[in-house]
Amino acid sequence: NTKNPEEPEEPRLTVIKHVVGSTKPASDFTMHVGGQSFPGSEQGTTRVLEPGTVTVTETGGQGFALTYTGDCSSLGQVTLANDEHKTCTLTNTFETGSLRVRKLVDDNGDGTFELGDEGANEIGFRWGLDDGTVSRPMGSTATDLPIGSHTVTENAVSGYALAGWYLGTDDRTCTNPRTAPLPATVAVQADSTTDVIFCNARLPEPVGAIA
Numbered sequence: 001n002t003k004n005p006e007e008p009e010e011p012r013l014t015v016i017k018h019v020v021g022s023t024k025p026a027s028d029f030t031m032h033v034g035g036q037s038f039p040g041s042e043q044g045t046t047r048v049l050e051p052g053t054v055t056v057t058e059t060g061g062q063g064f065a066l067t068y069t070g071d072c073s074s075l076g077q078v079t080l081a082n083d084e085h086k087t088c089t090l091t092n093t094f095e096t097g098s099l100r101v102r103k104l105v106d107d108n109g110d111g112t113f114e115l116g117d118e119g120a121n122e123i124g125f126r127w128g129l130d131d132g133t134v135s136r137p138m139g140s141t142a143t144d145l146p147i148g149s150h151t152v153t154e155n156a157v158s159g160y161a162l163a164g165w166y167l168g169t170d171d172r173t174c175t176n177p178r179t180a181p182l183p184a185t186v187a188v189q190a191d192s193t194t195d196v197i198f199c200n201a202r203l204p205e206p207v208g209a210i211a
Contacts, residue, residue, distance in 0.1 A: 006066050008081050008082035008083050008126070009081055009082060010048050010050070010051075010052070010082060011048070011049050011051055011080035011081060011082060011083075011084050011085070011086075012046055012047070012048055012050070012080075012084070012085040012086075013034075013046065013049055013051070013054070013056075013078065013085075013086055013088065014035065014044045014046045014047075014084035014085070014086070014087040014088070014089075014165055015031050015033065015038075015040075015041075015044060015045050015046075015047070015056055015072070015090065015209045016041070016042065016043070016044040016070070016087065016089040016090070016094070016186070017029055017031065017040030017041055017042060017058075017089075017090050017092070018042060018087070018089060018090070018185075019042075019064075019092050019094075019186070020092065020093040021092075021093050021094035021147035022055050022064070022092075022094035022095065022143050022200040024094075024175060026039075026061055026067070027039040027040055027041065028170050029058050029059070029061060029090075029092065030058060030059045030060055031045065031057075031058055031090070032048040032058065032059070033047065033049070033053045033054050033055070033057070034047065034058045036049075036201050039177060040058070040060075041092070044103060044125075044184065045089070046060065046085075047126055049080055050173040051080055051081050051082055052079070052080065053076060053077055053078070053079045053080075053168070053194065054077070054080065055077050055078075056066075056068070056072055056076045056077075056078065056090065057076060057091060058060070058092075061092055061123055061124070062146060062148050063094060063095070063096070063146020063147055063148055064092035064093060064094050064095070064146075064147075065092070065093045065095050066090060066091070066092055066204045067091050067093070067192065068088060068089070068090060068091075069088075069089045069091065070086070070087045070088045070089045071087055072089075072090075073090055073095045075102040075133060076088070076090075076123065076171070079089065085091075086162050092171075094146070095146075095190035095191070096127055096143075096144045096146060096147065096149045096190065096191075097145055097147055097189050097190055097191060097193065097194065098141050098142060098143045098144075098145060098170060098188070098190040098192070098193040098194070099129065099141065099142045099145055099150060099186065099188055099193065099194045099196065100139070100140070100141040100142075100193055100194070100195050100196070101123055101127040101136070101138060101139075101140070101150070101195075101196045101197075101198065102116070102117055102136035102138060102196070102197045102198070102202065103115075103116065103117050103120035103121075103127075103139070103152075103154075103197070103199075104116060104120075104174050104197060104199050105119060105120050105123065105199075105200045105201070106163070106174070106199075106200070106201035106202060107123075107202055108202060109201060109202045109203075109204055111175070113173075113174040113199060113201075116139075117137070117138040117139030118139070120185060121137050121139070121202070122137050123157055123160070124155070124157050124193075125138050125155065125157055125160075125198075125200070126154065126157075126205050127140075127152060127153065127154045127198070128152070128154070128155075128160075129150060129151070129152060130144050130151055131144075132157060132165055134153060134154065134155045134205075136190075138198075141193065145188045146188070147187075147189060147190050147205030149185055149186070149187055149188075150185070150186055150187075150188055151183035151184065151185050151186075152182075152183055152184045152186060153182045153183035153184070154182065154198055157200070159202060159203055160200045160201065160202055160203060161200065161201060161203055162182065162198065162199070162200055163199040163200060163201050164177025164178055164179045164199050165177055165178055165180075165182070165184050165196060165197060165198045165199060166178050166196075166197055166199075167186065167194065167195065167196060167197075168194070168196070168197065174199035176195070177197075177199050179197055190204050
């Protein structure tokens with residue numbers, strides 16, 4: 001089993017994980033490349049791979065912006081040949097943004113959403129973020145949220161129904177909102193505030209009801 005000295009060495013790739021702006025250790029991230037998975041390491045982890053082009057990816061990076069340096073492209077791709085040893089550094093920078101939920105209410109069923117946050121709060125509407133308690137007043141802002149996807153929902157108030165919701169950046173109003181059910185999944189961007197608008201309308205009085 002003596003190796004032929006002229007036989008080429010298989011490619012090697014060292015993956016370094018660097019974390020900025022957080023105390024989260026590199027080992028909390030999982031690296032994936034060439035069918036292999038392993039914990040991230042600030043010192044770097046070297047793996048033997050097959051020749052060809054591979055892509056280095058990771059999991060565990062919610063709330064972090066990812067950049068690639070070294071021998072990897074900006075998309076994490078690197079081409080390996082026999083006798084080569086290359087290095088890719090994945091840097092995760094913790095970034096935050098804000099999310100504000102606003103409310104518009106059609107309080108008399110005429111198709112005009114005349115009540116805003118203050119009126120909605122008086123009626124009893126509240127909103128909740130991710131898995132938290134649904135107790136935030138309409139018009140309030142959640143700050144210092146990790147970037148990425150978050151879920152937003154609201155409580156049910158007797159006599160009112162959700163007409164839909166939309167983002168502040170949408171070309172929509174309460175007359176043509178998104179109709180996806182709650183919780184709404186929205187993306188929080190770094191150093192900015194994402195606005196979500198919930199639209200509710202008063203339900204018609206049952207036939208024969210006494211006003």
